[in-house]
Amino acid sequence: MTITEPVARRTPPRRGGVGSLEVLCVLLLVAVLFQDTWASLLDAPAVRTAATIFVAVCVQALPFLVLGTLVSGAIAAFVPSHVLRRTLPANRGAAVPAAGIAGLALPGCECASVPVSRRLMQQGVAPAAALAFLLAAPAINPIVLVSTAVAFPGEPAMVFARFAASLLTACVMGWLWLTFGSSEWIAERALRRVAARERESRWATFAESARHDLVEASGFLVLGALASAVFGVVVPAEWMHSLGGQLVLAIVVMALLAVVLALCSEADAFVAAAMPGLPLLPKLVFLVVGPAVDVKLIALQAGTFGRAFAARFAPVTFLVAIACSVGVGLLVLGGA
Template identity: 55%
Template structure:
C-alpha cells in the first residue's frame, strides 16, 4: 500500500477533532453527560438502603454494590490513562512517530504495534492521532495498527488487568498477545486487501484556542477524554451490574457449555457496552459466568471495536472504511482470542 504523502502543515494539537473555540460545545456536552452519570451513581449509593426498605428491592443492594465496586476500581486507571494520553497529544509532535517508523509499510506495521505497548492512549484519542500520522506521511497500515494497539496493550491497561484478575498473570499475557497479534494482522491485511478509495483522509486541521498554548491543549484533551470515557465507564458498570443481577446462572451455564457462543456473546457485549480500555478489565472480571476465553474476548474486542469507535472512525475516515475495518477487526480479534486463549488459558 503506497504511503500517503506528507503535508507541509505545522504540527497541531492531537486532541479532540474540531479543537479550538468550537470544541468547547462538545466539551460542555460531554461534561453535562458525565455529570449526570456521576450524580446517578451518587443517588444510587445514597438512596440504595432507603429504596430497599421502601420497595423491598433486595436485588437493588447487590446491584448497587457491584456498580460502586466496578466504578471505584476503574476510575484511577481511567484517570491515569487519560492524563498520559492528553500529555502525548499536547506535548509530543506527530513527526516523532513518523521518524521512528520504517518507511517500508510491511516493516512499519509490527513497529507501530510495539509502539502501542509503551505509548498509552485511550480509544477516543487514538483515532485523531492515527489521522494526523497519515497526514504526515506515515503508511496507513502502520497508523491503523497503532490505532488498534495503543489503547489495548499499553502499560496502564496491562496493570489494570493484573489488578482486576489477581493471581492470574496468564490473563495479562493472553490480553497482550491477542491484542498485539490482532493489531499487526489487521495492519498487514490492510496492505494486502485495503483500497485507498475506502479511506477518506480529513483535510482540515484542528486549531488551538488563541493563547491557550500546550497546557491549554492538555487541559482540554484531559477534560474531553476523562469525561467522555468516564461516562462510558459508568454506563458499562451499570450494564455489567444489571447483567450480573438479572441474568440467571442457568443462562450463563448455557454459554459455558458452548465455548464459541460464550466468546461471541462476550465480544458482542464489548461492542455494545463501549467501556474504556483502562477500566474494561474490571467489568470483564465481574462476568464470572463466562469462560476465561470469553472474558479475554471482551477485553480484546472492546478497545478495538465498539460503538463510539465506529462513530469516531466513520467521522474521521468515512463510513465505507469504518464498517469494513471494524467488521474485519471483530472477526480477527475473536479468532486470535480463541487461539491465544486455547494456549494460555
C-alpha cells in the first residue's frame, strides 16, 4: 500500500465531461470556420484600441510576473523558513514596516509581488507583514522611483510624496490586518506550508514552484488585462480636460482610473505626467492607488488568496490609498 498510494494520487482517474483541451479545440474550430466574420467584426476602431490596450498590459506585466514567480520559487527551494522568520522583527507590529521597506529590494510590479507574498506566508511570515510587502514592493522599488523622477523632472517632491504615501498605505493595511484580519479570509492553499522535499533536488523544487505559480497567475493576469481594455475604451478622453478646476472630483476620477486602467507601476508615472490640466495631487492619487489596487491585481489576489480575501482587502486598500496619498500630498505638495 505504501508503494501504490502515491502513484494513485498522482494519476487520478479522469472524470467524465468537457475539459480545457476540448474547449480549446472547439474554439479553434469556430475561429477557423468563421474567420471572415471575425475579421469584419474585429476591424472596428474601438476593438482595435481595446486589443492594443490588452496586449500592452500583458506585455508590460508578464516579464515582472515571471520575475515574481522566479523569486517565489527561489524562496520555496533555497530559503529555509526559519531564516525568513528571524529576518523580520519578532513583534508583528514592527514587522509590518520592516516588510514594507523590504519592498525596495524587488524591482518589479504588482504582478511580481503577489506570488512572492504568498510564498512568504507559506514560509511562516505573518500575513500582515507579507501583505505590507505586497503593497510596498511595486510602489517604492528603485525602478519605480527613478521612472517617477524622469516623468516629473521639475517636481522632485513628487518622488518623495509617492514613496511616503505608498509606504504609509502598505503599513496601514498591514496594521489593519493585524487588528481586524482573519486567516479564515485567506484561501487554505495560500497558507499551506511548502518546503523542499529531502529526496528531491532543490532545483527541481524551484522549477516546479515557479511553473505552478506562473501558470496559476497568468490566467488571472489575462482576465485583468481584458477588464482594463474594456474600461480603457469606454472612458472618453475628453472627460480628463474638464477636471482641472474640480480638485475633489479629479481625485475620485483619477483613483477610479488607476483601478480600471491597470497600468504597470514602472510606466504609470509617464501616463500621469502626460495628462494635461490636472494638479499634482490627483496625479499622486493615481500613482499611489494604481500599484495597490487595480483590476488585474484584484484578479491575481482572488486567484492567489481567494475571492473572500479580495472582496475585503481591495476596497479597504482603495480607501486607505486615497486617504494616505491625499494626506501626504497636502503636506509635501501643498495641494498643488
